[in-house]
Amino acid sequence: MVEETKTMRGLDAIRLAIDEEMERDKSVFLIGEDIGKFGGCFFVTEGLLEKFGPERIRDTPISENAILGCAVGAAMAGMRPIAEIMFADFLPVCMEMIVNQAAKARYMYGGQISVPVTIRVPFGTGIMGAAQHSQSFESWFMHVPGLKVVLPSDARDFKGLLKTAIRDNDPVIFFENKRAYYLTSEVPLDKEFTIPFGQARIFTEGDDVTIVATGAMVSESIRAATKLDAENIHCEIIDPRTLVPLDKSTILNSVEKTGRLLIVDEGCKTCSVSAEIAAFVAEEGFQYLKKNIIRLNTPDVPIPFADKLEKAIIPNAKSVQENVKKLL
Numbered sequence: 001m002v003e004e005t006k007t008m009r010g011l012d013a014i015r016l017a018i019d020e021e022m023e024r025d026k027s028v029f030l031i032g033e034d035i036g037k038f039g040g041c042f043f044v045t046e047g048l049l050e051k052f053g054p055e056r057i058r059d060t061p062i063s064e065n066a067i068l069g070c071a072v073g074a075a076m077a078g079m080r081p082i083a084e085i086m087f088a089d090f091l092p093v094c095m096e097m098i099v100n101q102a103a104k105a106r107y108m109y110g111g112q113i114s115v116p117v118t119i120r121v122p123f124g125t126g127i128m129g130a131a132q133h134s135q136s137f138e139s140w141f142m143h144v145p146g147l148k149v150v151l152p153s154d155a156r157d158f159k160g161l162l163k164t165a166i167r168d169n170d171p172v173i174f175f176e177n178k179r180a181y182y183l184t185s186e187v188p189l190d191k192e193f194t195i196p197f198g199q200a201r202i203f204t205e206g207d208d209v210t211i212v213a214t215g216a217m218v219s220e221s222i223r224a225a226t227k228l229d230a231e232n233i234h235c236e237i238i239d240p241r242t243l244v245p246l247d248k249s250t251i252l253n254s255v256e257k258t259g260r261l262l263i264v265d266e267g268c269k270t271c272s273v274s275a276e277i278a279a280f281v282a283e284e285g286f287q288y289l290k291k292n293i294i295r296l297n298t299p300d301v302p303i304p305f306a307d308k309l310e311k312a313i314i315p316n317a318k319s320v321q322e323n324v325k326k327l328l
Contacts, residue, residue, distance in 0.1 A: 032084030103146030160195030206234030
């Protein structure tokens with residue numbers, strides 16, 4: 001049977017996933033700033049208020065603590081809230097609710113309660129958002145036991161992984177790359193289409209270099225690989241899709257094949273996603289490596305406002321190409 005699909009942007013795939021899950025399960029509701037009449041900061045939730053009404057599309061004051069406090073409490077009481085924090089940069093405001101409440105409740109109550117809350121957060125660069133609206137904090141939450149951390153890179157994965165997150169009985173931080181909002185891909189229209197957590201996706205196969213990339217860095221890596229193919233350099237591009245749980249076996253199997261690893265991560269380099277991936281490969285797959293691992297990250301500086309300066313520090317297809325050649 002041929003899978004029915006439709007070409008759509010990432011933000012449209014997210015809206016479709018929310019729509020389908022709210023139709024399927026009356027305990028699902030959306031809560032956040034400007035998500036109702038305005039349709040969200042990036043218009044991801046546009047049209048949902050008209051369909052589901054203000055009881056299930058809950059506009060809030062500008063208070064991230066209140067949003068997460070309500071969402072976590074509702075999840076403990078049996079609801080399945082989707083909480084939108086307008087930018088990942090605002091997550092530090094509500095860390096108490098995420099780190100000390102949502103992540104630890106199941107453990108501290110001896111498994112008697114669950115916290116099925118999905119926290120949606122746009123992150124990353126590409127909109128000239130400057131230092132307080134452009135950061136990548138996903139590595140912070142990999143450090144917190146009890147949280148699942150999801151980071152899709154295209155519209156298909158936005159839909160499939162978000163539906164899995166909403167149905168999950170544990171708290172999920174769902175990172176949405178701003179640039180990926182506007183990338184298009186074929187999205188299954190099956191209302192039961194989901195993608196399991198902990199399964200990486202191989203975008204291109206190759207035997208020269210393994211590239212592990214996340215978010216917008218996946219599309220940059222694909223662009224680089226296309227150009228490198230013309231030079232007879234074949235890269236295997238892997239998107240982990242979920243950082244917790246992390247699909248270590250797919251990455252290790254690829255490194256065993258290629259012997260070379262480049263990790264491309266939009267976050268600052270110190271204590272980053274790339275650092276954790278490099279560490280486990282060094283611990284569990286050192287014998288496979290022919291060359292030192294290379295990590296390609298944003299430098300440890302605040303994100304500048306000026307477009308040219310922002311572009312100068314963010315990894316891109318050209319810098320991916322250059323680093324692949326270093327490995328060879």
